[in-house]
Amino acid sequence: MRSIKSGYLLAMKDVVNNIEIEITVNKTIELYNSALLYTYAMSDFRFYQLVILMKKWNKQRFPDASTRLNSYSLVLMLITVLTKFKHLPKL
Numbered sequence: 072m073r074s075i076k077s078g079y080l081l082a083m084k085d086v087v088n089n090i091e092i093e094i095t096v097n098k099t100i101e102l103y104n105s106a107l108l109y110t111y112a113m114s115d116f117r118f119y120q121l122v123i124l125m126k127k128w129n130k131q132r133f134p135d136a137s138t139r140l141n142s143y144s145l146v147l148m149l150i151t152v153l154t155k156f157k158h159l160p161k162l
Contacts (some may be wrong), residue, residue, distance in 0.1 A: 104143065107162070111150060114160055118153070122146055 081094040095101060112119040126142050133139030153159040 108146060110162060111159055115158070118149075118159060122149065125149060 081096075083092045083094075084090070085092065108122075112122075125145055129139050129142070129145055150159060154161050
């Protein structure tokens with residue numbers, strides 16, 4: 072466990088299923104970020120599918136994590152474009 076900006080992070084990896092798990096404590100802003108993304112995902116089922124596709128593309132196109140955009144930034148840009156063209160509601 073390591074301390075990060077006003078919180079704690081516990082990172083693990085399930086090697087059998089190849090799943091990375093991160094648990095953060097005392098970081099409330101992330102709860103609001105997650106709630107926002109969840110609300111958009113519930114407003115249109117295609118949004119979630121597009122997010123997964125973009126995240127996979129980003130990871131394949133830029134294998135080095137230091138050269139790619141983080142997932143949250145990518146999703147915020149997607150929300151901006153989709154709300155501009157009225158495919159998602161403005162929240």
